[in-house]
Amino acid sequence: MKNSTADRLACVDLPAFPLQLLLKRRPEWAGHPAAVVAEDRPQGLILWVNDRARQLGVLPGMRYAAAFSLATGLRAGEVAAGEIKQAIDGLTQCLMRWSPEVEPAKQEPGIFWLNGAGLKQLFPTANQWARAIDGSIKEGDYQATIVVGYTRFDTYAVAKSRRGVTIFRSADEERAAAEQVPLDRLHIDAKFRDVLSKLGIRTVGALLTLPPSGLRERFGPDAHRLYRMAAGDLWTPLQPSAPEAPVVQHRILDDAKSDAVRLLFLIKQMLHPLLATLATRAQALTVLWLSFLIDHGAWLKEQLRPAEPTLNAVQILDLVRLRLESLKLTAGVIEIELRAESCAATREQLRLFIEGPARDLDAANRALARLRAEFGDGAVVQAKLKDGHLPEANFAWEPLDRIIPPNNSTTSIKADGLNGLNPSTGLRTGSAKRLNGWNGQSALVRRIVNKPIMFAGSPRGNHEDGWLILGLQYGSIEKLTGPYVFSGSWWNREIQREYYYAETRRGDLLWVYYDQMRRRWFLQGVVE
Structure with missing residues (x-):
């Protein structure tokens, strides 16, 4: 079936994607010529423009001042790289609903390729597949062009020059459409584009009439690579992103518990490894889902949303405590599940999480004083090294008056040395x-x-x-x-x-x- 999804490739283009993110922040700019600049100053470089600005002659690669002289009503702003990456990660996860293999473009944000192989039973026609993808993107208030075809470059080129959904029924039809795409629609070097325009080379098809060896000699390896991709000589397989496993902590309780304090203590034990997993992914928690399985009942789900993304366990536990105090459980809880939603964490958040809060030695010493008062002076001891021939004679237990910060200066060990002392007999696996x-x-x-x-x-x-x-x-x-x-x-x-x-x-x-x-x-x- 020519219109099936078998062996098909879909290219999804969110045109001027960083600009779409900017316009979501500044909706009043809709309908005006707009651009994303590297720096918000006269010499800042134009990176992305909308169709309204392009119609007035504003193109990527121009300086802000030059672009403003062509479009006096031009609105421009900056979009942080972290914001772009976070949005791309979210869209990648969204598109994985429609294909297990999704590759976001590394050089051009807003471009995605999806593999249609194996989806024929779910989507009998390519049009149904493309419409499903388009609908999910519109749910996120994004505009997208979707092209379903056969090759990576041709679907990309056509997606950059059209709007809506395009389905090609043959590779020849796709090739003919790609050759008509203007070069100024592609994400290529501005100087290279302008030189070709002066030579009358304004489309992909016209580019393919040039000798490849001369193109490499005059314009360099990037221009030669573009030529090879357009000619179909440079083929690379799809390199899909691996789906991230959800960040979840789950615990089955030995017996049903309904006391809020005990539940809070259990959740605290589960929260720390959950936050550690987020930190290893350079993410911060935005939403925490609390799920409780009620004894002889159903799951009870609660959503907690901190004021801002965080890795601070104290803040999150305070929200958990307030929610637990307001819950009215019909029976005890026999299972607990924590599930996190997240976004990119800041460097400061990651630094504070890794370093952790400063230890309060005064509070620790006060706690030890209470132990001595209740159980006697011999209840708090420490191991002190001493001269002795046998291992058990190398140390002695002495009363501990105050805790002092440890000195972790040991950087080497000896096979027959005593590296640490602890009276515990517990064995650790591995x-x-x-x-x-x-x-x-x-x-x-x-x-x-x-x-x-x-x-x-x-x-x-x-x-x-x-x-x-x-x-x-x-x-x-x-x-x-x-x-x-x-x-x-x-x-x-x-x-x-x-x-x-x-x-x-x-x-x-x-x-x-x-x-x-x-x-x-x-x-x-x-x-x-």
Whole structure:
């Protein structure tokens, strides 16, 4: 079927797209000659113009003063690059409703190509497909030209010279229409365009009559590339944008909860990773959707919109608290989902999010004082390094009077050094992988236990043959690195230990030793 979407390519042109953004801000300029300038001053360069300005002779590449002499009623303004990028990203997501493969032009904002392959069952004709695309763009108050054809350059050229929707039934028809397109409609160098105009070369077809070698020699590689694209010699496949996954946090609760304070605490735990995801994308939150699944009921959805895009968790949580206090839940909540809508974040927002708020050490010290008052002076302690032969003798717990800022000056580690102390015995998944990928820019932490943990009996000779050192949960030992021998204390009680780093199948890196005197294996700590 000649009019089907199979193997078709659609070019969507939002003419003078940055100018459309400017006119959305300044609707009173509609009907007047208007332009976007690089700088709002007499020598500012004209970047985009509307049809009214073009009819008066104003073209991209002119200076603002020269353009104003041709059109005394010319309205002009600047449009920030961030505003353009944000709008393009939004339109790309919108157009992905009509094709999974959408490529926004990198050099010319407002140009998009859509792949029609595989859409025949959804849109039997190319006209239906184009009308659906056109309708979604108009919903955003944009004007667009849509051309459905066969090649990238020809659909682009025709889209720059027409309005509305154009459907080509054959490649020959598309080629003939493209050759009639005026060069001043294309996004090309202004000086190159003016020189060709003086030579009588004003259309794409006329350009193709020139010798390509002479064109490259006189006008450079950009002009030669334009010629090759127009001639169909330079073909590049569609390079679609990858759709961004929605920023969502979801949690299933163990039991139904209806207390606003508890719900706020759970939402706080979910909000921080959600904002971190936005920050990695250089985006700020504009709308937060709160969804609650009511026990034996339906989903309850609430929309929160901060005064301005933000990454400030405190501001957002304050809005969440106010909304929770006003909600009347018919039953407890068993599931919570947070979904974010976003826009481009400013550098200041990203900087503040990364740096985080300054720590209030005075408040921390006051909190520690309350702990000592309630539980005694021994409740707040810190580890202090001391001279000792054995690892467990390398530190001692001492009372902590005040918190002081940490000094993170460590930039290197030693394999047999004590890099960090913590009495916790918890194991973290993937410790060995982090050790293998260490790049020398951050210190590893060796968590040691208060008292070495003795393992179940294991023959001395088969500890590398599927040894389940901590049971099935952590998997068998994959690799042992060592031994590192500690011996001494002959004046008190002779000690002879062989230390190893044991890598488990799950990825944990354990610090273990074999006690020669007691003939037993012990867990000394974990490397993170």
